């Protein structure tokens with residue numbers, strides 16, 4: 001039995017830059033990533049995405065400005081959990097990013113994304129995000145630093161069958 005857990009991952013973007021956060025504790029510590037976390041029981045995915053963005057870097061976004069651009073599924077050798085990550089992008093948002101207990105936010109130019117300090121999978125699917133393509137990816141990790149196998153595909157729509 002595989003336990004499926006839904007997570008959010010939000011990227012704020014403008015013409016020149018993308019906002020990433022350095023995770024200061026817990027899962028993915030010391031890696032740059034988008035903002036997000038577990039969807040709580042009975043919580044809607046979009047509400048969770050808005051909540052985590054606010055909690056982690058004090059930025060506000062409206063649900064209708066979050067565009068679902070991807071779905072990533074992660075499994076780890078020997079673990080019965082599948083992380084089902086819903087990826088969102090937004091170009092309309094309010095606030096100035098602030099450091100919190102969980103994240104240190106920073107804007108990055110598109111040609112200076114710190115892939116060497118990110119999850120290994122990020123550099124495999126970021127090209128889709130950067131080209132505004134929708135994507136689905138599945139990654140099977142051994143530990144946190146080795147991908148045993150993966151697939152990625154471009155999608156025509158994010159609708160679920």
Ligand SMILES: CNc1ncnc2c1ncn2[C@@H]1O[C@H](COP(=O)(O)OP(=O)(O)OP(=O)(O)O)[C@@H](O)[C@H]1O
Pocket residue numbers: 007008009010026027028033034035036037038039074083085086119121122
């Ligand atoms: C394995 N390869 C991966 N590549 C890219 N991104 C990944 C990822 N694996 C997890 N993520 C994201 O990392 C965050 C974890 O969130 P995480 O800290 O566990 O959640 P949450 O804040 O609810 O936890 P606590 O409340 O601290 O337990 C969450 O956005 C999730 O989408």
